[in-house]
Amino acid sequence: MENNRKIITPGETIVSGEEFLPGDGTRREKEDIVAGRYGLADISDKLVRVIPLSGTYTPRRGNVVIGEITDVLFNGWLIDFGGSGSGFLSINECERFVNKDELQETFDFGDLIVAKVIGVKAKGIDLTVRMRGLGLLEGGSIIKVNPNKVPRVIGKEGSMVNTIKEAANCEVTVGQNGLIWLASDEIENEIKARKIIQFICDNSYVEGLTEKVKEFAGALK
Amino acid sequence: MTTKKESSESTYTKRFDGRKFDELREIETKIGVIPEADGSAMYRSGKTIAIAAVYGPRKLHPQHMQNPQTGILRVNYDMMSFSVPDRKKPGPNRRGQEISKVIEWALSQCIDLESFPNTVIDVFIYIPQADAGTRVAGINAASMALAHAGVPMREMASAVAVGKMDKTIVADVCKEEEDYEEGEGATDIPICVLSRSKQIALLQLDGKISITELKEAIEMAKKACEKIHEIQVNTLKGAK
Numbered sequence: 295m296e297n298n299r300k301i302i303t304p305g306e307t308i309v310s311g312e313e314f315l316p317g318d319g320t321r322r323e324k325e326d327i328v329a330g331r332y333g334l335a336d337i338s339d340k341l342v343r344v345i346p347l348s349g350t351y352t353p354r355r356g357n358v359v360i361g362e363i364t365d366v367l368f369n370g371w372l373i374d375f376g377g378s379g380s381g382f383l384s385i386n387e388c389e390r391f392v393n394k395d396e397l398q399e400t401f402d403f404g405d406l407i408v409a410k411v412i413g414v415k416a417k418g419i420d421l422t423v424r425m426r427g428l429g430l431l432e433g434g435s436i437i438k439v440n441p442n443k444v445p446r447v448i449g450k451e452g453s454m455v456n457t458i459k460e461a462a463n464c465e466v467t468v469g470q471n472g473l474i475w476l477a478s479d480e481i482e483n484e485i486k487a488r489k490i491i492q493f494i495c496d497n498s499y500v501e502g503l504t505e506k507v508k509e510f511a512g513a514l515k
Numbered sequence: 516m517t518t519k520k521e522s523s524e525s526t527y528t529k530r531f532d533g534r535k536f537d538e539l540r541e542i543e544t545k546i547g548v549i550p551e552a553d554g555s556a557m558y559r560s561g562k563t564i565a566i567a568a569v570y571g572p573r574k575l576h577p578q579h580m581q582n583p584q585t586g587i588l589r590v591n592y593d594m595m596s597f598s599v600p601d602r603k604k605p606g607p608n609r610r611g612q613e614i615s616k617v618i619e620w621a622l623s624q625c626i627d628l629e630s631f632p633n634t635v636i637d638v639f640i641y642i643p644q645a646d647a648g649t650r651v652a653g654i655n656a657a658s659m660a661l662a663h664a665g666v667p668m669r670e671m672a673s674a675v676a677v678g679k680m681d682k683t684i685v686a687d688v689c690k691e692e693e694d695y696e697e698g699e700g701a702t703d704i705p706i707c708v709l710s711r712s713k714q715i716a717l718l719q720l721d722g723k724i725s726i727t728e729l730k731e732a733i734e735m736a737k738k739a740c741e742k743i744h745e746i747q748v749n750t751l752k753g754a755k
Contacts, residue, residue, distance in 0.1 A: 301752045304625075304662050305670030305711040319667070328711070330627065330669065332662040332751060349665020350553060350572060378572040378634040416583075416632065442665075 319344030351441040360469030387422040434477030441472035461511035462487035525682035554664025558656035562646035567656035569664040575635040590619040621717035627667040674707035708740035
């Protein structure tokens with residue numbers, strides 16, 4: 295896996311040849327596939343793409359994000375989740391009935407919510423909370439990590455999150471935008487989970503990370 | 516006869532710091548110097564140091580400046596008060612504003628601004644130590660910082676200041692050369708070249724120069740920019 299991945303810079307030719315297809319972050323210039331951003335070049339089959347190493351979060355459909363209510367409108371809420379645009383949560387996308395005159399009873403200014411992206415349009419990003427595990431966050435603490443390291447924190451099919459949950463005895467909700475919500479009855483558990491996540495972010499390129507994280511969590515006790 | 520021969524030879528035969536005429540100053544680069552920024556870089560050429568920080572793409576305020584067709588690039592260039600022998604009054608000034616604007620035009624040539632409408636990319640360039648060629652050092656640092664921030668870019672920008680001391684064309688002028696007064700005096704030409712298309716994104720000229728000499732100077736700048744681009748790429752690849 296590591297062999298066909300190397301760091302490339304904007305304007306650099308990744309591969310040359312008519313048979314390759316330009317994917318995310320690349321473009322075709324005559325024969326060449328040229329990088330359009332800084333990151334890791336990934337050539338799988340004939341599709342060439344650039345995996346970003348840095349940068350702000352770009353929302354995609356289906357992402358779960360954590361955001362703050364920045365505005366209460368007459369038919370919904372505006373949510374800031376650190377990206378370039380703000381998200382919109384309509385009252386139709388709420389599970390419970392919401393009185394149109396009292397939107398603030400459900401979500402108020404400054405509240406943190408977990409929401410799912412259902413559409414990305416030029417006008418804005420549409421969100422929903424009509425699913426299990428989504429909605430208002432009460433108690434607990436929030437930490438921020440680089441959004442490009444979120445896949446490492448989640449692990450393969452959530453394996454890393456489960457490791458953190460078990461090791462720290464703490465509820466963990468990871469937003470794709472880099473915000474992570476930690477909740478436990480004991481503040482020590484939250485601090486422990488925070489330390490583990492920090493460890494993952496600092497060592498995100500190490501091989502066999504799950505084992506190392508388990509070791510690290512064991513040493514914390 | 517003798518006077519004619521004298522005037523055809525340049526009085527500037529040896530550089531103050533002993534470099535070859537097309538040799539650049541010692542270059543040092545670093546990325547990620549500002550952890551809070553989305554992307555950052557430092558570029559040092561001799562005694563000139565530039566640091567650049569990139570924030571965004573982020574929401575643009577005030578809202579009336581937003582453009583639904585394209586994103587906006589905002590560059591802020593400033594010299595620190597202790598960067599020059601005579602203290603510079605801190606804060607924006609006429610010179611700083613002009614340089615911010617020309618760097619903005621140069622960098623917007625290589626960024627895909629259309630891909631994020633209604634947003635802004637903020638670039639802050641600060642000069643902690645100045646020894647001529649600060650705007651080109653700023654462009655080099657900003658180009659690396661933009662790439663480090665993951666901004667979609669068509670290519671990278673590299674810049675160098677070439678100069679003409681009397682009749683000699685030199686690359687990467689330093690402050691002593693900039694103040695050269697013998698013969699025809701000094702001409703300072705900052706040039707920014709894009710890495711892939713080799714287009715010129717910035718060309719300023721301060722002084723006098725003939726067309727043939729200018730062509731020669733541009734050729735020298737293009738070669739120098741290739742070297743600088745190589746250093747920029749190596750720095751970006753060296754980081755994990």
